[in-house]
Amino acid sequence: MQTKTVSPVFVGRAPERSALTEGLAEATDGRPQAVLIGGEAGVGKTRLVEEFLRQAGEAGAVTAVGACVEVGADGLPFAPVSTVLRALHRQLGEELTQAAAGFGGELARLLPELGEPSAAVRAARDVEVRGRLFELTGRLLETLAQERVLALVIEDLHWSDTSTRELLSYLFRSLQGGRVMIVTTYRSDDIHRRHPLRPFLAELDRLRTVQRLELPRFTREEVRSQLAGIRGSRPPEDLLDQVYRRSDGNAFFVEELASISDGCGSGGISDSIRDLLLVRVEALPETAQSVVRVAAKGGSKVEYGLLRAVAGLGEDELIASLRAAVGASILRAAEDGTYRFRHALVREAVDDDLLPGERSRLSRQYAQALEAEPTLVPAGERAARLATFWYHAHDPAKALPAVVRAATGARCQHAYAEQLQLLERALELWDDAPAEVKRSLEVAEDAESYPLCDCGDEALSFLDMLAEMTLAARYAGEPERGLSVINRALRSLERLDHPLRAAWFWAEKSRLMRNLGRGTGWEELGTAQELLRGFDPSPVHARVLTEAALWGAVFDPGPGSLAIARRAVELAREVGDENAELNALLSRGGLLIETGRGESGVADMRGVLERVVHSDLVGVFTRSHINLQSLLQSMGRSEESLEVAEEGIELAYRYGLADTQSWLHGNRSDALFSLGRWAEAEEAALSARRSGQMPVTRSLAAQRLARLALAHGDLAAAETEIAAMREHHRPYHGAAAQYAHAAAEYQIALAAHQGRILDARRLFADVAAVGLGTGSGSYTWPMLAAAAEAESAARGVPAAAPGQPEAVAAIRAYASGIRRDYPVWVGYAALVEAELRRAEGTSRAADWAAAVAAFEKVCRPFELARMRTRWAEALLAEGERERAGDLLVRAQAVAVRLGAGPLRAQTERLARRARLPLTAGGAGAAGPGEPETFGLTRRERDVLTLVAAGRSNRQIAEELFISPKTASVHVSNILAKLEVAGRGEAAALAHRLGIVSTEIATPA
Incomplete structure (x- = not known):
């Protein structure tokens, strides 16, 4: 007789059930939903999900469940997603196959039932098809969800592998249509500070379509x-x-205690939780206990056939034992023929109770059974599980090749974090494995221009594996681990004569040294170039020369570096290395922009972007969108920069490249700040901080937050962020203009805000003395503007007077050597000169009018407001009160909207001194040559009329016979031109200034 331990009545959880029901209703209406359910182990997450699935099934939804397993952390990527797709395939059969028609071969990586991968997929570079895999998974779900509701559950997300998390993140962001609801569960008590799920959850909190529920105890x-x-x-x-x-x-x-309370008394069990969990197992017959112990070593789930092969029992005896374990609520049977522990805590307790020799023996038996009959587990899981079994069996001869095969499988699924973990296990096993096993390994197939081993040499096989690890570490965002691997490889190469391999590793080390902020990487790059002297051109030559071109684009953006980039393009084409060619084209394009040939440079880079997106070239994508995004921003083309950012961020999530996400979010913050969208700029900077994995990206995130803090007037926050910026990436501050000058800009600005003018002057003198390349106006002009503003603010301060003429002369001399190829650079040049003249006491209104005119050619509301304030000051000195008053009103309106505290205080002080009212009376007055419509086109005025009437973008699109996306673009342009924060403010301003008619019907 079995004791009932699970309540047949579902208890409590009314708010959570209501949230799930509402989410399902939203999904039924065609709005995909996602719910994350957290709670401590045993709190009832699975029971809640089972209740939800029951209700969803009764409502006609197709349901499927997958669970993460602990082996996932050792290299079993996408396991729960594969389980869900397999369950859908069992239920929908041919319909799913038809929905995947045309790309089933590509999805076969997740669902082998769709057939073998196509020849094109097998021939494709591994790093190029990860995004395609994510995209097609989303497309398949959307197609299946057109005719039905899909209620999908993935349990135990705390055990999820990196690739599963990245795929889920992509689905949560990209699913736009279809009736899909995805529910996941995770143990919140397992999510420690460094747990990989923590940043994943933080990022999802930003999505409106994702809801998090936390289950409390009863x-x-x-x-x-x-x-x-x-x-x-x-x-x-x-x-x-x-x-x-x-x-x-x-x-x-509660269930465990209820089952043993009757007749046991309060002292019937140990106070130890482990003993409590084992009580019911120990009450089973001996044979059933043995089966439970075998099942515990098989992982979170174990197939019946595999369990039978390892347990060594007859079928009748095994079934009787399983029935006893299921009846005692220790195991549960799943529809896919697997057995799982009803609660993971029980499995952990049973596994912990095994003797050390017993653990390794059972692991060996599992491995042998799986080798003898590979079909006992799904094909997609075989390599990873076999590797885990052999590893825990402590048999290096069998474990090493199994682990390397599993790593290859992880790479084919673009699961770089899991690939790196498996290859690290391979390193752990290397010294104890027989020499013949090591010589027979095939590890590196496509290590980005790496010269592969073509003989049975043990040392070269080891180097091949280290090369593969180097790239896995780079793609997984683990630079420290990558550098450690490279150093190990270079130590091994000291005993060997293989210059090409050594050059490849030195080039990779150069990149990592830059990213880790431990120097410029030039010394390492020079070593690589020296090693290649005397050899015929090869892909390694192309790789090293391309890296040199990239170095030049960062540290010496001038004609010499442009010549290197051009040679790199030619060499890459000569040796047929597409990755090297496209990377060299990016450097060439960037250098063309920096040297004044903007349109040619942008054309180069947009051509690369097109090829990257079309072919999923991940090795190039890590630069392509970031570089174009940044350079468009530096040219004053912030709106275009944002467009590139949106595409880049989507791809970065798809490929699972966290540090690339950080770069993209950071550059997006720059564009949003320039456009006067500061709340979004701050959120982008915080996203950059959350996803940043290298010192350089963490430093840049702090830099963006420091800029916002200074603009808002929060000097304490600015000081904190500047300290973080210096801590994360101190070496860069004296190495490249794009880092050193930007870092100096905010340190100078902070010193000036705090009245430390001598410190500000010293900071500029220090950075100027380093002698960095000044070919880039993108970073150098803003630094010069900060230095000039500091001197302007010091006018009349006795302590700053000594040495001011020399300081002004130094800034002017430095500025004379900076390029002025684009309107925004021309504007900064005019701003710097106007501030210096103000410092000298010779400022004229015409100086500021010229600066304003230059900046009016680009969308820079904050800079315009600051300069209009200075212009107003000069006009007042020249007696033009009316024009000055209008400029102050407009500047103050921008300061209020942006929350720019110092600028607002400055406008109010100036208005008080001049006894000018800061009222709306002059707010809409036109400037010289500026129409009352603020430059709005006829179509934009039509759209504004409907915005003022309260119409949504969709309603505007319907009334004007345009698409909702076009309507959205018009609204964004209107907000920027009117320099307002939202639709309501735009409508109010439009009515007040008479831009639109007030006789508009209210929306239905």
Whole structure:
């Protein structure tokens, strides 16, 4: 007779059930939903999900469940997603196959039932098809969800592999249509500070379509209801008190305690949780206990056939034992023929109770059974699970090749973090493995221009594996681990004569040294170039020369570097290395922009982007969108920069490149700040900080937050962020203009805001003395503007007077050597000169009018407002009060909208001194040559009329016969031109200034 331990009555969870029901209703209406359910182990997440699936099924939804398994962390990527797709395939059969028609071969990586991967897929570079895999998974789900609701559950996300998290992140962001609801569960008590799920959850919190639920423990009354369901009658008060006290409201422990309370008394079990979990296992017959121990070593799930092969029992005896374990609520049978522990805590306790020799013996038996009959587990899981079994069997001869094969499989699924973990296990096993096994390994197939091993040499096989690890570390965002691998490879190469291999590793080290902020990487790059002297051109030559061109674009953006980039393009084409060619084209394009040939440079880079997106060239993507995005921003083309950012961020999430996400979010913050969208700029900077994995990206995130803090007037926050910026990436501050000058800009600005003019002057003198390349106006002009503004602010300060003429002369001399090829650079040049003249006491209104005119050619509301304030000051000195008053009103309106505290205070002080009212009377007055319509086109005025009437973008599109996307673009342009934050403010301003008619019908 079995004891009932699970309440047949579902207890509590009314708010959570309501949220799930509402989410399902939203999904049924065609709006995809995602819900993350967290809670401690045993709190009832699975029971809640089972109840949800039951209700969804009754409502006609197709349901499927997948669960992450602990082996996932050792290299079993996408396991829960594959399980979900397999369940859908069992239910929908041919319909799913038809939905995948045309790309089933590509999805076969996740669902082998769709057939073998196509020849094109097998021939494709591994790093080029990860994004395609994500995209096609989303497309398949959207197609299947057109005719039905899909309710999909993925449990135990705390065990998820990196690739599963990245795929889920992509689906949560990209699913736009179809009736899909995805529910995931995770143990919140397992999510420690460094747990990989923590940043994933933080990023998802930003998505409106993702809801997080946290399950609390049961109250005393809920425990009473649970016990009543288990026992079939109301529990005595003393039993309720005992169970509630000992379980602390954890639903699983309530069940365990309920099953042993009758007749055992309060002292019938140990206070140890482990002993509590083992009580029911120890109550099973001996044979059933043995089967449970075997199942525990098989992982979170184990197939019946595999369990039978390892247990060594006859079928009748095995089934009887399994029936006893299932009846005792220790194991549960799944529809896919696997057995799982009803609760992971029980499996962990059973596994922990095994003897050391027993663990390795069972692992060996699992591995041998799987080798003898590979079909016992799904094909997509075979390599990873076999590698895990052999590894835990402590047999290096068998484990090493198994682990390397699993790493290859992880790479084919673009699961770089899992690939790196597996290859690290291979390193751990290397010294103990037989020489013949090591010589037979095939590890590196396409290590970006790396010269592969073509003989059975043990040392070269080892180097091939290290090369593969180097790239896996780079793509996984693990630069420290990558550098450690490179150093190990270079130590090995000291005993060997293989210059090409050594040059490849030195080039990779150059890149990592830059990214880690441990120097410029030039010394390492020089070593690589020296090693190649005397050899015929090869892909390694192209790789090294391309890296040199990239170095020049960062550290010496001038004609010499442009010549290197051109040679790199030619060499890459000569040796047929597409990756090197496109990377060299990016450097050439960037250098053309920096040297004044903007349109040619942008054309180069847009050509690369097109090829990257079309062919999923991940090795080039890590630069392509970042570089074009940044350079468009530097040219004053912020709107175009944002367009590139949106595409780049989507691809970065698809490919799972966290540090690339950080660069893209950071550059996006720059564009948003320039456009006066500061709240979005701050959120982008925070996203850059969350996803940044290298010192350089963390430093840049702090830099963007420092800029915002200074603009808002929060000097304490600015000081904190500047300290973080210097801490993360100090060496860069004296190495490249794009880092050193930007870092100096905010340190100078902070010193000036705090009245430390001598410190500001010294900071500029220090950075100028380094002698960095000044070919880039992108970073150098803003630094010069900050230095000039500091001197302007010091006018009349006695302590700053000594040395000011020399300081002004130094800034002017430095500025004379900076290029002025684009309107925004011309504007900064005019701004710097105007500030210097103000410092000298010779400022004229015409100086500021010229600066304003230059900046009016680009969208820079904050800079315009600052310069209009200075212009107003000069006009007042020249007696033109009316024009000055209009400029102050407009500048103050921008300062208020942006929350620019110092600028607002400056405009108000100037207005008080001049006895000018800061009212709306002059707010809409036109400047010289500026129409009252603020430059709005006829179509934009039509759109503004409808915005003022309260119409949504969709309603505007319907009334004007345009697409919703076009309507959205028009609204964004209107907000920018009117320099307002939102639709309501735009409508109010339009009515006040008479831009639109007030006689507009209210929307239906």
